[in-house]
Amino acid sequence: MWGAFSVLGAIALGVLIGLWMKKKFNRVMLGAAVIAGFSVAYPIAEFGGPLLATLDQVAPWVAVNLVLASIASVLLWFDFQEKGIKKFNVIVGFLAPTFFLLAAGPFLVAWDLVGGLGTGVESALSQMGR
Template identity: 75%
Template structure:
């Protein structure tokens, strides 16, 4: 599944870079940047989440990431409403999904641990002949 997202993200990133070179700043380019951001958001959150959870002030880092992601999302929303876009908002569109998942990163780590725990319980029950 993540391979599909990676391929779509690579295509979207290629289209974004090509349109940047041709200086065609439009909504389609901003949409491609957001799709490319979504494709790299989960791997970045997987690496950044455990790093953030090891810090002393996890709540403040999550709050900062969430505020930045919310501001970036509002900028992207209003930029989609305009006919032409500002060229630096392409980076904002790319970073918005990354920051949202980075804010959720410390919470994704316990969810992954709980998912592994559920599989371990299922395996233990299956080995006892309960199913």
């Protein structure tokens, strides 16, 4: 799934670069930035999530990332409603998905551990029935 999504993100990044070179700052460019941001957000969060989980104080980092993601979402919401967009919001649109995944990163690590536990219990129960 992530392979197909990275191909979609590469196409969106190509559209984003093409529109940037033509200086066509519109909603399509902002949408392409968000899609390209989603394609790079998972690898960044996959690296940053376990790193944040090893810290002693995880809650402040999660809170900071969640506040940044919320601010980015509000900026993008109001920018999508206008005809023209602000140039810096393209970068905000690219980074917003990463902020959301970094805010959820430590929880995703715990979810992965619980998911592995569920698979282990399921295989143990299937062995008991034989």
